[in-house]
Amino acid sequence: xxxxxFFVIVIFFFxxxxxxxxxxxxxxxxxxxxxxxxxxxxxxAPRSVVALLMGMALGASGAVLQGILRNxxxxxxVLGISSGASLAAALGILAGASVFGAVTVPLFAFAGAxxxxxxxxxxxxxxxxxxxxxxxxxxxxxxxxFSALLMLIMSISADEGLRRAILWIFGDxxxxxxxxxxxxxxxxxxxLAIPIVRARALNALVLGDEFAHSLGFSPGKERLLLFVSVxxxxxxxxxxxxxxxxxxxxxxxxxxxxxxxxxxYLVPVSALSGGALxxxxxxxxxxxxxxxxxxxxxxxxxxxxxxxxxxxxxxNVLSL
Amino acid sequence: xxSACKHAILDMQGVSFSYTGAAPFVKDLGLTVCEGEFIGLxxxxxxxxxxxxxxxxxxxxxxxxxxxxxxxxxxxxxxxDRAKLISYLPQTIDISVPFTVAEVVGMGLYPYDVRPxxxxxxxxxxxxxxxxxxxxxxxxxxxxxxxxxxxxxxxQGAGLLLLDEPLANLDIRYQVEIVRLLKQxxxxxxxxxxxxxxxxxxxxxxxxxxxxxxxxxxxxxxPEEILTEERIRHAFGVDVKIIRxxxxxxxxxxxxxxxxxxKEPGTPVAG
Numbered sequence: 001x002x003x004x005x006f007f008v009i010v011i012f013f014f015x016x017x018x019x020x021x022x023x024x025x026x027x028x029x030x031x032x033x034x035x036x037x038x039x040x041x042x043x044x045a046p047r048s049v050v051a052l053l054m055g056m057a058l059g060a061s062g063a064v065l066q067g068i069l070r071n072x073x074x075x076x077x078v079l080g081i082s083s084g085a086s087l088a089a090a091l092g093i094l095a096g097a098s099v100f101g102a103v104t105v106p107l108f109a110f111a112g113a114x115x116x117x118x119x120x121x122x123x124x125x126x127x128x129x130x131x132x133x134x135x136x137x138x139x140x141x142x143x144x145x146f147s148a149l150l151m152l153i154m155s156i157s158a159d160e161g162l163r164r165a166i167l168w169i170f171g172d173x174x175x176x177x178x179x180x181x182x183x184x185x186x187x188x189x190x191x192l193a194i195p196i197v198r199a200r201a202l203n204a205l206v207l208g209d210e211f212a213h214s215l216g217f218s219p220g221k222e223r224l225l226l227f228v229s230v231x232x233x234x235x236x237x238x239x240x241x242x243x244x245x246x247x248x249x250x251x252x253x254x255x256x257x258x259x260x261x262x263x264x265y266l267v268p269v270s271a272l273s274g275g276a277l278x279x280x281x282x283x284x285x286x287x288x289x290x291x292x293x294x295x296x297x298x299x300x301x302x303x304x305x306x307x308x309x310x311x312x313x314x315x316n317v318l319s320l
Numbered sequence: 321x322x323s324a325c326k327h328a329i330l331d332m333q334g335v336s337f338s339y340t341g342a343a344p345f346v347k348d349l350g351l352t353v354c355e356g357e358f359i360g361l362x363x364x365x366x367x368x369x370x371x372x373x374x375x376x377x378x379x380x381x382x383x384x385x386x387x388x389x390x391x392x393x394x395x396x397x398x399x400x401d402r403a404k405l406i407s408y409l410p411q412t413i414d415i416s417v418p419f420t421v422a423e424v425v426g427m428g429l430y431p432y433d434v435r436p437x438x439x440x441x442x443x444x445x446x447x448x449x450x451x452x453x454x455x456x457x458x459x460x461x462x463x464x465x466x467x468x469x470x471x472x473x474x475x476q477g478a479g480l481l482l483l484d485e486p487l488a489n490l491d492i493r494y495q496v497e498i499v500r501l502l503k504q505x506x507x508x509x510x511x512x513x514x515x516x517x518x519x520x521x522x523x524x525x526x527x528x529x530x531x532x533x534x535x536x537x538x539x540x541x542x543p544e545e546i547l548t549e550e551r552i553r554h555a556f557g558v559d560v561k562i563i564r565x566x567x568x569x570x571x572x573x574x575x576x577x578x579x580x581x582x583k584e585p586g587t588p589v590a591g
Binding site: 070200203204206207208210211213214215216217218256260261262 | 374377378379399400401402403404406407408409410412413414417418419420423424427428430431476
């Protein structure tokens with residue numbers, strides 16, 4: 001187990017390092033000229049850090065969500081939080097909002113995510129606790145509604161705004177700069193701290209609420225706390241770079257094959273590998289057909305899905 | 321009932337509960353579990369066995385009445401302190417989760433900040449699963465899965481086990497195996513056990529039986545005292561005949577006519 005965790009940590013730092021120094025042009029870290037330093041510090045480093053934070057948020061929130069909903073198909077986007085964030089972000093883009101400068105669109109996305117999370121949470125709330133099935137159905141319903149509204153707005157909007165909105169929805173890291181890092185860091189660290197500290201409660205919740213109660217947890221409070229952490233992580237990821245599929249759904253499953261289902265290991269390892277995968281996928285997306293960039297979400301799916309299917313075939317397992 | 325008990329672990333008095341907020345499902349219920357007792361909570365499907373165990377473990381909050389654990393109101397305990405004294409195993413646990421046996425048993429340590437002396441390996445040895453440590457829960461038989469959760473409660477260190485239908489969906493071999501294991505733990509480790517069950521033949525092998533009719537207790541005592549043909553007819557709504565063998569063993573024979581509907585459980589019977 002320790003060896004596997006060490007391996008994931010090594011991959012995490014390797015991926016980060018590679019994304020800093022590899023790319024359309026290779027930077028030699030031992031021989032930096034003025035231009036290389038500028039590219040490294042102003043363009044690549046913030047983009048890599050944003051990719052890491054976003055991937056970490058997606059990987060961890062997927063693992064937590066699959067646990068609290070006891071549903072292997074749950075991912076951070078199923079609760080409609082990302083659709084709400086995308087709708088708000090697209091509205092911001094299309095309206096040309098720039099009230100808060102460069103962070104205006106991320107702020108719109110964050111506000112949309114938090115508002116949607118609150119609505120989904122309220123709809124999932126009944127008799128003093130959050131009900132997984134209600135939460136899931138409310139999320140799916142809202143997700144459809146917001147996606148439809150988004151399509152409606154985009155289909156009647158001007159072309160330039162439309163293109164930016166589409167890029168945002170499919171995950172766009174090209175706009176990353178240092179302004180996004182501080183709030184992303186705070187939100188991801190805060191959102192990760194909760195499931196890491198409450199990992200035992202999450203394990204017990206996976207086996208059932210009554211079981212969790214018997215082991216000394218308050219299932220309603222624990223699920224609410226974990227739902228709030230998922231809300232913050234999803235809001236952070238969408239506001240950092242839009243929607244990137246695959247990581248939140250499948251990275252936790254791949255990590256279960258590797259380190260097992262104990263959330264004390266699964267959540268941090270899913271975060272690390274989610275960050276590593278997105279960093280690596282972003283590197284490929286900008287290097288494969290320069291100067292054109294592919295959306296990172298396409299690359300994460302093309303890299304990850306076959307590997308996941310290979311594991312599924314070998315292990316013959318798909319459950320929580 | 322509490323007067324007959326030297327050390328009452330769990331004491332439920334005047335407990336009422338309703339799922340809907342309307343007519344109470346459990347009404348004015350009184351039940352005491354004494355230290356070292358091994359009790360079968362017997363009743364028909366839907367009679368309230370699970371509800372009683374959930375009220376006793378604090379999962380459900382009674383609308384009226386009191387539930388005490390070791391003389392202190394159950395609600396006054398911090399969650400973790402309560403978990404060290406009482407363990408409830410639900411009837412259905414999601415075993416599709418790819419947790420290993422050792423991971424599940426290790427969850428018994430969750431209420432503790434400082435590890436108690438028993439280890440996962442020791443708990444697994446006590447239930448005879450020492451060689452299944454790294455197996456996935458879903459790869460075990462129904463009886464073995466039950467034993468895994470019993471090992472977890474051993475690690476939890478609770479002196480009272482409330483088990484909701486632990487014999488459901490098990491064939492007779494595993495039923496005997498689980499009851500034997502629980503009796504052994506009851507005798508050797510002084511763990512008090514309350515088992516909800518609906519099989520009258522198994523209840524006849526217990527030393528103490530609590531017979532439930534929908535929402536209330538029909539009788540508490542030895543199977544000879546409580547499991548009379550009339551009471552069983554009342555609790556289950558079927559006619560049975562109790563056959564006692566010379567050695568003292570008893571079993572029931574179902575006497576109803578399959579072509580004629582039986583009475584609803586709880587319907588008063590004349591004679």
